[in-house]
Amino acid sequence: MKAEIISIGDELLIGQVVNTNASWMGTELNLIGVEVRQISVVSDTDEEIQRAIEEAMKHAGIILITGGLGPTKDDITKKTLTRMFDGKLFFHQDIYEHIQILFRVKGLPFNELNKAQAELPDICEIIPNEIGTASGMLFRKDGKIIIAMPGVPFEMKHMMQNHVLPLLKKEFHLPFIIHRTIMTTGMVESELAEKIESWEDSLPSHIHLAYLPRPGIVRLRLSAYGENRELLEEQIAHETARLNQLIPELIYGYDDVLLEEVVGNLLKQKKKTIATAESCTGGFISHLLTSIPGSSEYYTGGVVAYAYEAKEELLGVKHSSLVQHGAVSECVAKEMAEGVRKRLGTDYAIAVTGIAGPGGGLPNKPVGTTWIAIASAEGSKAKLFRFGNDRARNIRRAATATLNMLRLELI
Template identity: 50%
Template sequence: MIYAELISIGDELLIGQVVNTNAPWISRQLNKAGFAVKQITVVGDLEDEIINALDLARKRADIILITGGLGPTKDDLTKQVLCKYFNTHLVFDPQAYNDIENIFRARGREVTPTNRTQAELPASCIPVYNKNGTAPGMWFHADGKVFVSMPGVPYEMEAMMTDFVIPKLMQEFKSTPVIHKTILTQGIGESYLSDMIAEWENNLPEYMKLAYLPAAGMVRLRLTGMGESKNMENEMIIETGKLKKLIAPYIYGEEDETLAEIIGKLLRASGKTLATAESCTGGNIAHLITSVPGSSEYYVGSVVSYSNEIKKNELNVNADTLLRKGAVSEEVAIQMAEGVRKKYNVDFAISTTGIAGPDGGSEEKPVGTVWIAVADAEKTIAKKFLLGTNRMRVIQVASETALNQLRKLIIGQI
């Protein structure tokens, strides 16, 4: 197995000012190419820390990929540190400078003396030219290892990885086939899932591994096969099929699909329309739905009925029902869903009403109580959920749960 290690450089990563999105993206690309990531390390803009990270990485991995620290300012040390580490010196690279000139010309600007220094590269490296920015990458060989340094700007790094780094790594190393199958579940916790599939999991072939990946309102099950087995693809399909049978009521999709995307496909395929009425989720369901390109084909709109007055005036929720049952009730959830469906003349509707917290709960209706209703022309179904006491998690889980309830209604599961 060929192992890779990632080193992300930058004080901004250590203090939390910038989120390190590069490392997970690179890990995914390496994994697809058949290289296993051994470790991810984040270090600051300090020479000793960078050198120490390089020393440790070369002991563990065959491929060391470095991001960050290639800017033109004094705090960007990576290029100088790599020169010292590989006992080389900087030389001017005409092609790198031409790329920098083209970028400045496109912006109507002249290359500054500081930016000109970015065209100086270590003499012993293979340049990795940057068509999207002013910082070229660098490829080094040392003791059978490969070191690649790339800019920390994501779209610059991603282009280098896609166009040059991954193809060249696959030329230089024999990668190991890796296959992933991911099942998406909702409405059941990981410990319950684990109990349900324990016997199946214990009997998996040695080269297969199952990972549980919980998130707000859902659990992903990722089955990974790694090795040289000729029948791995077929065996993965067989094992995935067994898993699906065991947990069928909780599965809503596969791979990287979101519930909002799945809902969109179902509505688009049937030519149906949707509207939402949200209280405790405050428009989050509408946000998830409209994050899908083309959602205007099936999504009409929403009423964020946070107050009882809006529930009454915009959704025709009965004032007496609000008085007798309270806003967080089955009856109000049903009237909200039916009200918004009629208001916008749509085929399907979702409503949510609940107590997101941290205040507002009672013994009868504690914080985290959420009623969710889904409706079509024939029926309206409401269900109560207890979603914990963390406000943001209640909103997130309620939103995903509402979408899943709608999915079940559309396909006839409820």
């Protein structure tokens, strides 16, 4: 069964909002064996919405629409759908009361715009929105299903998980698409492609490989298409195992697992604790570590030492080291790691000092120069990296490299 996703909103076309909804929906639909054929983003106008729905209905059996269901005047999806499918708006007292309760719980003032959200077309099946004010709507025409959902991400996700996905699984006979993503770090795309070429060439024709690079990371995605789920899973497992023999040191996990989660799990397994000392990454590594629920089990805390004084006062870096070698140096990186480890009494500590840019580069230390250190009971060691010119990418790459150094230390 094929689906198309239609995302409605001028804010998406002029780039003020990134279409994360469609990505999330694509992932979830694929997991249940619904192939997303196209994602289309169109503006909040009656004719564009109608045209996109009509076009999608030519090619797909499931049309999922998000956006344009809000209480304000620029939201017109409900009106267009009501007109397209020859319905009339009908006031629902129960939904009205649900909306009022939501406002009361959140302590927000209720107004007439919100009341209008209880009016819904009489020719649709209503999909409840337990956590928001805009109900979902399901229309049926020519054996196809058209579903409209709110564009607020957490409301849409809740509606998909609790109502839409279960409904699709029940109504359609779905084939299987199995994906497996192999997460690698430490080698660029073209070098990796050459290294695994013979393996890639030997893949059966119903298993497809894609390279998905990110700063510091290349994800390899295998997709297998067929009718027999067990057989596909076996084949994917077999091909994954063959790849693992080829590049064991580069693989840090599977299926979009985050490096910070892998590192967190290793720390938990080994009952070890970690502290951080960051200069150029400015707290990004501690943010990544603490974005994982339960990270307080192994993450004690850290220091963001931007200025010299912070490095001295909070980490005990020697003034002489800073003056003689500069803040971006092997010895300062090591002293930072040792300093925070000592103060917080953790098993390990990681430290980063570098020049993220755009300013601050020197002839012998251009923007991108970064020292990363790890301290443990056995002492400390540091490694030099040379990243690029882009501040945001440098911060991200330094964080990835730091977490990977810690991973290699832990395994």
